[in-house]
Amino acid sequence: MKKLSLAFTATAALLFSVNVFAQFNGAVAYANTGKKTGNSENSEMKKLSASSLKSSKMTARAFKDFSKTFKNVTNADWVAGQTGGYIASFHQDESLNMVFYNDNGKYLYTIKRHTEKQLPKEIRHMVKTTYYDYAIIGAEEVLIDNKTIFLVHIKFDKYSKTIRIDENTMEAIEELENN
Numbered sequence: 001m002k003k004l005s006l007a008f009t010a011t012a013a014l015l016f017s018v019n020v021f022a023q024f025n026g027a028v029a030y031a032n033t034g035k036k037t038g039n040s041e042n043s044e045m046k047k048l049s050a051s052s053l054k055s056s057k058m059t060a061r062a063f064k065d066f067s068k069t070f071k072n073v074t075n076a077d078w079v080a081g082q083t084g085g086y087i088a089s090f091h092q093d094e095s096l097n098m099v100f101y102n103d104n105g106k107y108l109y110t111i112k113r114h115t116e117k118q119l120p121k122e123i124r125h126m127v128k129t130t131y132y133d134y135a136i137i138g139a140e141e142v143l144i145d146n147k148t149i150f151l152v153h154i155k156f157d158k159y160s161k162t163i164r165i166d167e168n169t170m171e172a173i174e175e176l177e178n179n
Helices: 002-026 050-055 057-069 121-130
Strands: 027-029 036-038 077-081 086-092 095-101 107-114 135-144 147-156 159-166 169-177
Touching: 057 086, 057 095, 057 107, 121 135, 121 147, 121 159, 121 169
Parallel strands: none
Antiparallel strands: 027 036, 077 086, 086 095, 095 107, 107 135, 135 147, 147 159, 159 169
């Protein structure tokens, strides 16, 4: 039951992150500069200035946790979602990293987006051994509750799949036929 719950949580986290990431690309409030970009009319994100992000007691907890966990990151951009919570995003080792916090500034999970070359060799090997005709088109590494889950997106001809890898188990969690 715990594994099923963790699988559901990770999948929900990924779906949430894809939605937030799409919103994130449309409208961003940069905490480190206060600079705003994007179309404010269509934004579903709360745009916050650097001073309003830093002055909140709730975000102070998130900033403290982030600074402690990601000591070498100085270029993180912060956004607050309309439905709550905060997301810090930054690039590190050519991967986009998104760190999610709840309304109270408590850490929830981290998602790292990877290309095929950035995947750990053992993960890439597991996928390529079973799905040798498929090309890896991208992947997410979800760190949640001291667990690491990989969601690897593959494509062959008109078929695409999402493969979930957790503790050396691999399963297709999504299969699509593209037109």
